[in-house]
Amino acid sequence: xxxxxxxxxxxxxxxxxxxxAGLGILRFPDVFTRMHAATKASSFGAGLMLIATIAYFQQxxxxxxxxxxxxxIFFTAPVASHMLGRAAYLLRVPIWSGTIIDQLQxxxxxxxxxxxxxxxxxxxEISAKDLKVKIIKKQKK
Amino acid sequence: MITxxxxxxxxxxxxxxLLIFMALVLTFIRMILGPSxxxxxxxxxxxxxxxxxxxxSYVALSKQIVYLNAIVLLALIAFLGTVAFARYLExxxx
Numbered sequence: 001x002x003x004x005x006x007x008x009x010x011x012x013x014x015x016x017x018x019x020x021a022g023l024g025i026l027r028f029p030d031v032f033t034r035m036h037a038a039t040k041a042s043s044f045g046a047g048l049m050l051i052a053t054i055a056y057f058q059q060x061x062x063x064x065x066x067x068x069x070x071x072x073i074f075f076t077a078p079v080a081s082h083m084l085g086r087a088a089y090l091l092r093v094p095i096w097s098g099t100i101i102d103q104l105q106x107x108x109x110x111x112x113x114x115x116x117x118x119x120x121x122x123x124x125e126i127s128a129k130d131l132k133v134k135i136i137k138k139q140k141k
Numbered sequence: 142m143i144t145x146x147x148x149x150x151x152x153x154x155x156x157x158x159l160l161i162f163m164a165l166v167l168t169f170i171r172m173i174l175g176p177s178x179x180x181x182x183x184x185x186x187x188x189x190x191x192x193x194x195x196x197x198s199y200v201a202l203s204k205q206i207v208y209l210n211a212i213v214l215l216a217l218i219a220f221l222g223t224v225a226f227a228r229y230l231e232x233x234x235x
Binding site: 004005007008009011012014015016018019021022023025026031034035038039042043045046049050052053056057059061062065066068069072073076077079080081083084086087088090091093094113 | 148149150152153154156157158160161163164165166167168170171177178179180182183184186187190191193194197198200201206209210212213216217220223224226227228230231
């Protein structure tokens with residue numbers, strides 16, 4: 001009986017986190033904040049609901065499969081959202097006007113898509129020097 | 142078929158189905174409105190996770206544990222789709 005109540009609480013809690021993810025993706029002002037709402041809350045909710053199935057059915061097969069899915073979700077969701085956030089930043093998707101600090105500002109080389117630890121101006125000079133060297137080499141050939 | 146809803150797990154499954162359907166409606170609105178393409182892709186990724194939640198609620202409601210196999214495939218396909226979209230957005234080549 002107590003296992004049923006634990007399952008019910010975990011199910012509703014996970015669904016509530018998924019509802020928060022949907023609310024956040026509608027209400028937040030910016031791609032990056034929307035991604036913050038969608039990815040973390042939805043993977044946490046799915047994890048809670050899978051734990052609820054483990055507690056409810058109590059079979060070895062379900063234990064293995066649910067643990068596999070939880071590990072898979074918690075490994076792949078950060079990778080996917082990181083790739084998407086990087087693509088959105090390189091596409092110059094507008095950032096919310098109330099943003100206080102943009103730590104990636106002028107650090108991406110927009111031609112090679114490489115991230116530097118200094119500002120872009122130094123980076124651009126280096127790339128311009130490289131271009132000159134390449135042009136000189138071509139002319140010598 | 143479900144005739145009577147008596148146990149707390151079934152009540153919780155119904156409540157969680159309602160919550161996830163509301164989240165699905167909100168996510169669909171964002172996917173249609175979304176000002177830029179990354180917004181729509183984030184919404185699409187969230188829709189796959191919400192469908193995972195719907196399947197789990199349905200398994201808890203109907204006790205048909207066979208449907209849990211669908212979750213593995215759904216999570217895999219959602220990840221691959223998001224990665225492919227992000228790679229396409231960044232390089233414009235697949």
